[in-house]
Amino acid sequence: MNAAEPRDRRPAILVVGSVALDSVRTPFGEVDEALGGSASYFSISASHFAPVYMIAVVGEDFPAAHRILFESRGIDLSGLETAPGRTFRWRGEYTVELGHAHTLETQLNVFSTFHPRLDETHRAAPYVFLANIDPDLQLEVLRQSRQARLTLSDTMNYWIARKPDRVLDVLREVDIALLNEEEARALAGETQLIRAADRLLEQGARAVIIKKGEHGALYQSRDDRFITPAFPVASLNDPTGAGDSFAGGFLGWLAGTGRSDAGSIRQALVVGSVMASIAIEGFSPTRLVETDRAEIGERMRVLHALVHFDLDPAALAATRP
Amino acid sequence: MNAAEPRDRRPAILVVGSVALDSVRTPFGEVDEALGGSASYFSISASHFAPVYMIAVVGEDFPAAHRILFESRGIDLSGLETAPGRTFRWRGEYTVELGHAHTLETQLNVFSTFHPRLDETHRAAPYVFLANIDPDLQLEVLRQSRQARLTLSDTMNYWIARKPDRVLDVLREVDIALLNEEEARALAGETQLIRAADRLLEQGARAVIIKKGEHGALYQSRDDRFITPAFPVASLNDPTGAGDSFAGGFLGWLAGTGRSDAGSIRQALVVGSVMASIAIEGFSPTRLVETDRAEIGERMRVLHALVHFDLDPAALAATRP
Numbered sequence: 001m002n003a004a005e006p007r008d009r010r011p012a013i014l015v016v017g018s019v020a021l022d023s024v025r026t027p028f029g030e031v032d033e034a035l036g037g038s039a040s041y042f043s044i045s046a047s048h049f050a051p052v053y054m055i056a057v058v059g060e061d062f063p064a065a066h067r068i069l070f071e072s073r074g075i076d077l078s079g080l081e082t083a084p085g086r087t088f089r090w091r092g093e094y095t096v097e098l099g100h101a102h103t104l105e106t107q108l109n110v111f112s113t114f115h116p117r118l119d120e121t122h123r124a125a126p127y128v129f130l131a132n133i134d135p136d137l138q139l140e141v142l143r144q145s146r147q148a149r150l151t152l153s154d155t156m157n158y159w160i161a162r163k164p165d166r167v168l169d170v171l172r173e174v175d176i177a178l179l180n181e182e183e184a185r186a187l188a189g190e191t192q193l194i195r196a197a198d199r200l201l202e203q204g205a206r207a208v209i210i211k212k213g214e215h216g217a218l219y220q221s222r223d224d225r226f227i228t229p230a231f232p233v234a235s236l237n238d239p240t241g242a243g244d245s246f247a248g249g250f251l252g253w254l255a256g257t258g259r260s261d262a263g264s265i266r267q268a269l270v271v272g273s274v275m276a277s278i279a280i281e282g283f284s285p286t287r288l289v290e291t292d293r294a295e296i297g298e299r300m301r302v303l304h305a306l307v308h309f310d311l312d313p314a315a316l317a318a319t320r321p
Numbered sequence: 322m323n324a325a326e327p328r329d330r331r332p333a334i335l336v337v338g339s340v341a342l343d344s345v346r347t348p349f350g351e352v353d354e355a356l357g358g359s360a361s362y363f364s365i366s367a368s369h370f371a372p373v374y375m376i377a378v379v380g381e382d383f384p385a386a387h388r389i390l391f392e393s394r395g396i397d398l399s400g401l402e403t404a405p406g407r408t409f410r411w412r413g414e415y416t417v418e419l420g421h422a423h424t425l426e427t428q429l430n431v432f433s434t435f436h437p438r439l440d441e442t443h444r445a446a447p448y449v450f451l452a453n454i455d456p457d458l459q460l461e462v463l464r465q466s467r468q469a470r471l472t473l474s475d476t477m478n479y480w481i482a483r484k485p486d487r488v489l490d491v492l493r494e495v496d497i498a499l500l501n502e503e504e505a506r507a508l509a510g511e512t513q514l515i516r517a518a519d520r521l522l523e524q525g526a527r528a529v530i531i532k533k534g535e536h537g538a539l540y541q542s543r544d545d546r547f548i549t550p551a552f553p554v555a556s557l558n559d560p561t562g563a564g565d566s567f568a569g570g571f572l573g574w575l576a577g578t579g580r581s582d583a584g585s586i587r588q589a590l591v592v593g594s595v596m597a598s599i600a601i602e603g604f605s606p607t608r609l610v611e612t613d614r615a616e617i618g619e620r621m622r623v624l625h626a627l628v629h630f631d632l633d634p635a636a637l638a639a640t641r642p
Contacts, residue, residue, distance in 0.1 A: 049640040096512050191417050193535055194553040214514055215536035216548075227537075227627050229548045232515040256640025266630040297637050306548050307628040309587040316618050319370040319577025 011149075011255045012076075015042045016055040016116045016141050017131025017244070019062070019080070023091040024101075024283060028237045034284035035066045036090060038131035038154070041241035044288045045248025045275040046129075047073040048296065049256030053122055055079035055141075059087035059110045069289065079122055083110040094239060101240065118144050127255045129247055130174070132156040135166035142173050150260060152251055154178045154243065160186050172204035176221075178247055180211045193218060197225075209250070209269065211243055211276075219269050224262050228269045229306055231277035231299050238283045242276040245288060249275030267300075274299040332470075332576045333397075336363045337376040337437045337462050338452025338565070340383070340401070344412040345422075345604060349558045355605035356387045357411060359452035359475070362562035365606045366569025366596040367450075368394040369617065370577030374443055376400035376462075380408040380431045390610065400443055404431040415560060422561065439465050448576045450568055451495070453477040456487035463494050471581060473572055475499045475564065481507050493525035497542075499568055501532045514539060518546075530571070530590065532564050532597075540590050545583050549590045550627055552598035552620050559604045563597040566609060570596030588621075595620040 015038075022036030039056040046052050053076045060082060070077055088111035092101040116137055126149040130138040138153055145151065151174040155167050160183055167187065171177045177200070181193060188196035188203070193210055197220035200208045207221035216229040250272035254260055257267075274296055281287045336359075343357030360377040367373050374397045381403060391398055409432035413422040437458055447470040451459040459474055466472065472495040476488050481504055488508065492498045498521070506512060509520035514531055518541035521529045528542035537550040571593035575581055578588075595617055602608045 192557060212536060215533060225553065225627060226630070227550045228630075229550075229628075232546065236513060253640070257636045259636075263631055264636075267633060267636070270630055293637060297634055300632060300637070304630065304632050306546060307550075309547070309549075309591055309625065310584055311621060311625050312588060313618055315578045315580075315585075315588070316614060316621070319574070 011127065011258055012051040012053055012125045013046050013127040013129060013251055013255050014053045014055065014079075014118075014122050014125035014145070014148075015039050015046070015129045015131060016137070017042060017129070017133060018088055018111055018114075019054075019056040019058050019066075020088040020090050020111070021062075022240060022284065023089070024093070024238055024240055026094040026238050026283075027096050028235075029283060031238075031283040033089070035069070036240060036284060037088065038241075038244045040066075040070075041244035041279060041285050041288065042129055042131060042248040043070065043075045044073055044285045045245040045279065046252035046255070047075055047248075048275075048291070048293070049249075049252030049271075050127070052076065053079055053125055055116045055118060055122060057081045057083050057088075057110050057114045059083060059085045062087045073289070079116075079118065081117065083113070085110045092240070116141050123147075126150070127251050128152065129251050130154065130170070131244060131247075132159070135159055135163050135170045138170045139166070139173065142170070150175050150251070150254060152176045152178060152247060154247060155183060155187075157183055157186060168203060171200065171208075174206075176207045176209060177205050178209045178211065178243070180243060181213070184208070184210045194220075209272075211246060213239075213242075216273060217246065217269060219265065221265075224265070226266050226269060228266075228273045229303060231273055231303055232306070233277050233281055236280050239280050240283075241279050241285060241288075245279035245285075246272035246276040249273075270300055270303050271296065273303060332448065332579055333372040333374055333446045334367050334448040334450060334572055334576050335374045335376065335400075335439075335443050335446035335466070335469075336360050336367070336450045336452060337458070338363060338450070338454060339409055339432055339435075340375075340377040340379050340387075341409040341411050341432070342383075343561060343605065344410070345414070345559055345561055347415040347559050347604075348417050349556075350604060352559075352604040354410070356390070357561060357605060358409065359562075359565045361387075361391075362565035362600060362606050362609065363450055363452060363569040364391065364396045365394055365609045366566040366600065367573035367576070368396055368569075369596075369612070369614070370570075370573030370592075371448070373397065374400055374446055376437045376439065376443060378402045378404050378409075378431050378435045380404060380406045383408045394610070400437075400439065402438065404434070406431045413561070437462050444468075447471070448572050449473065450572050451475065451491070452565060452568075453480070456480055456484050456491045459491045460487065460494065463491070471496050471572070471575060473497045473499060473568060475568060476504060476508075478504055478507060489524060492521065492529075495527075497528045497530060498526050499530045499532065499564070501564060502534070505529070505531045515541075530593075532567060534560075534563075537594060538567065538590060540586065542586075545586070547587050547590060549587075549594045550624060552594055552624055553627070554598050554602055557601050560601050561604075562600050562606060562609075566600035566606075567593035567597040570594075591621055591624050592617065594624060
């Protein structure tokens with residue numbers, strides 16, 4: 001096969017991120033060395049809507065079963081490098097306040113020298129997700145993806161604390177930047193989220209998505225502002241990967257529909273919210289793997305009904321103090 | 322005038338709460354001994370939609386200007402007692418994290434022996450709001466308002482810590498209980514808000530509204546669940562009174578329209594969100610006084626647009642991984 005010849009002509013998504021073995025404990029259970037990492041959650045989430053190319057690195061100890069899982073979801077692993085050494089490992093714990101993971105141990109292993117290598121096919125992907133890797137690496141990927149139709153970045157407090165200028169460079173380069181509440185507040189230097197979003201746009205972002213955990217997500221571009229609630233999950237088990245699953249649903253919807261108008265971006269945010277809600281119902285990406293269009297569509301309907309109300313100007317006019 | 326004869330035959334709201342003189346400092350300014358208290362914010366907010374009867378107590382030092390303000394809004398002060406002594410005073414400060422007031426000083430003064438006294442007209446009010454007073458007093462008022470069409474209660478952590486069983490008694494007696502995030506979590510013993518709301522219903526509540534500050538509000542009854550975002554305010558100045566202004570908009574809408582179907586409750590929650598957003602733009606209830614139907618209607622439209630998206634099952638079916 002000629003590397004310059006796209007392997008698949010459908011609009012594809014490129015993700016650059018981590019593949020890890022996670023050991024996670026929450027009040028609801030625990031797993032040991034289960035599949036994790038931003039690229040894993042993102043890919044499996046997005047794979048429900050569009051083909052995905054994964055750029056990441058694993059060690060020689062990476063279980064074959066996980067590769068088989070990715071491939072069963074149509075995820076292209078031509079960019080998944082196997083490096084000498086052990087796979088990235090993360091061990092964390094969630095207390096009953098589920099908002100934050102307490103990292104107990106991080107072994108970067110092969111991920112410490114990760115350097116994304118893109119071939120012609122990868123560079124031609126019209127949708128690109130830069131997961132929370134070093135912003136210098138994110139910028140390097142962006143320079144190779146000049147033809148991309150839509151680029152989305154994530155980041156983390158670690159990089160905001162160490163390389164705030166580089167994080168801002170990425171924010172200015174991508175079409176949409178994804179941050180969580182704390183990251184948005186830290187980067188913008190604003191406590192109120194609405195003002196933080198405005199400030200990030202003043203700092204050069206074209207559009208931002210601020211993830212608010214159980215409060216949903218806020219989207220702010222130069223032309224539109226949208227809020228999606230979180231889907232009310234009945235049984236949260238493990239918040240790990242919620243943000244990357246959100247990103248996968250969001251970009252998956254845009255790639256899968258091939259649309260990028262304001263209405264489709266709103267739908268994509270809802271799909272993101274839905275995929276995050278599914279991810280956190282299981283440990284590792286187990287629930288993301290087993291979900292289907294019927295469940296996703298049903299959750300979109302629930303979110304639609306959750307926020308619906310009728311405007312009634314006549315009733316307003318008729319109230320008389 | 323015969324006390325047994327209602328002074329006004331339109332559906333009226335009774336509020337039992339505090340009238341205070343607040344000294345507040347926020348990062349955006351400060352006021353000294355300005356009009357405050359739960360009954361003040363609630364009444365002025367609700368007065369845009371329906372007549373309000375206020376049951377509260379002030380001292381002999383209460384400025385006449387504030388009475389004139391209440392009366393100019395059509396608020397009935399026949400239940401506003403003037404007791405020997407000084408008016409309730411509260412002094413608080415908000416740091417840049419605007420979520421919580423730091424109380425610097427509380428002088429209960431005449432409020433320390435407040436005992437609500439209702440006459441026949443007050444008892445006939447079809448809508449009742451029990452602001453965050455002692456739950457034993459709330460229960461006393463409820464026993465006198467047996468004919469009320471809709472009762473709404475508020476509470477505060479102070480009472481949840483000291484009289485949790487009485488707070489739960491109130492919750493079981495009223496039609497809808499209003500709580501903020503921390504209060505809902507504390508009372509339900511659940512961290513996730515959705516589960517906290519469910520738990521409160523299991524504990525006997527008919528319906529709850531959980532106020533989430535800048536994240537809006539969650540409504541949960543036995544038949545419906547609704548989320549309204551907070552209106553994105555351009556210039557927050559003083560968060561004091563947001564919850565009571567929300568309650569005033571909510572109950573004001575239901576009284577003013579005379580409706581209580583699920584759709585009207587959703588609209589009422591949006592009106593609550595709107596009135597809270599207006600209140601926090603000024604110190605004291607100044608902005609609440611000067612707002613009008615046009616501004617309220619415009620903010621309802623903004624909230625409607627903020628959460629709107631089209632369901633598109635065909636697009637979902639057409640995405641092909």
